[in-house]
Amino acid sequence: MLNRTPSPALCRPDGGPVRVLVVDDEHDLTDVLCQALRYEGWEVRSAADGASAVAAARSFRPDAVVLDWMLPDTDGLAVLRELRAEAKGICVLFLTARDAVEDRIAGITAGGDDYVTKPFSLEEVLARLRGLLRRAGMAREPSGSLLVVGDLVMDEEAREVSRAGTAVELSRTEFELLRFLMRNPRRVLSKAVILDRVWAYDFGGRAHVVELYISYLRKKIDAGRTPLIHTVRGVGYVLKPEAA
């Protein structure tokens, strides 16, 4: 899987690791999420229903909560209220079905929280969570949303990418893929891992899409210049400066 040095950009004011509570009744989902968050260098706990979520929040005191909107015992709004009553500044990222968004979720983003619709990709959840935490003042440096690899620069918030100063237009999926590559520079990423992280968890397609999107990215980023994206035959892809 993916090993990463503990997240350098985000931490609590006391210097300790960010604490995240994951609340969902689908265990497969919480397992995957928790693992990904742990690799991000954060401290993670999980709960399967509203009651234990509130209890866990009380003892664990998380900085952020990833909260399924539909829980076996209550709905997300009730849990949100309870959480807010205890810890005013807590960040909440909702997980919700696509069609539930329009009616009931409306309003929650107004408070500073955010949501992701199922089925989501892991990178999307991580990105939103990082955004929430940064805005809540957990960023070590305020401009932490700038990713740089060689002369390739990505501004995550503005969704702008430029190579050697010239802007590059990317589609949504191209952007997500490049973001994942740029967050793991000099590391060989297998197509399976890329698929797991960048594409939604219910995506049935095969690794061929990854090859396709790599080729799109090369056309837009490496065209003519010295390549940053390298193929490691039989293994995967790496993003790094220098051909070596």
Place this chain on the structure above:
Amino acid sequence: MLNRTPSPALCRPDGGPVRVLVVDDEHDLTDVLCQALRYEGWEVRSAADGASAVAAARSFRPDAVVLDWMLPDTDGLAVLRELRAEAKGICVLFLTARDAVEDRIAGITAGGDDYVTKPFSLEEVLARLRGLLRRAGMAREPSGSLLVVGDLVMDEEAREVSRAGTAVELSRTEFELLRFLMRNPRRVLSKAVILDRVWAYDFGGRAHVVELYISYLRKKIDAGRTPLIHTVRGVGYVLKPEAA
């Protein structure tokens, strides 16, 4: 979800953050308001009735109070009197039902206070509050109500907008939407966020209105010229100079 660096323009004379007290008995409303104000970089407390509002004001010493006109124990006027008795210079923003007591409120606002009718949008509350604080001398720079993005200029207080020197007429909603965009330049804003911030909290409509109003704005602002409003497919909209 609100993205903003802690408010740079407004602060107390001592340099500390502005302090705001929110008084309303609807917890959902105070939660959202408090969170939004906190992201604005201000320090926030809340109270649910008149008595605790006065008590909170005594210990918290806020610069401004957001005050519901209808409270379970008393009405806003009584609270206002008590607040004024303690702190002469305090700013008060009233929240009131549309049909209720417009005339009586009008008399009160003569004293320098202001009011917003329910249901309001978050941006409206924030704008009024900023206006009050600026007039009370909390602005770091006096001309803090001028927003500029490229050759697009908005005078918030005069409600005037001009592109490249020529004035542009905007309806109320168009103005609110543009103000929100101009307060978050170079940042991609999702339709959900825009809906939550610019439209009233009880608005049941869907994101389609946002697309519609963006198209109105484009017709009035971008027509013919190099566009400032950009679509980020599958994500949202950005306001920024340059096509990049």
Place this chain on the structure above:
DNA sequence: CCCCGTCTTCAGAGGGTTCTCAGAAGATGC
């Protein structure tokens, strides 16, 4: 040097998102 599996790229179908128009309902002002 050839073969075979892997990778790259092209072309196109299909689906989803966004834009715009036209009109109804509501608010506002005279």
Place this chain on the structure above:
DNA sequence: GCATCTTCTGAGAACCCTCTGAAGACGGGG
């Protein structure tokens, strides 16, 4: 009370993105 402006809904068209399939290029092992 009427005219006008504003706001919102619905529908269609246009557009872009994503993914599939197929064919060719490449590279490494024998």
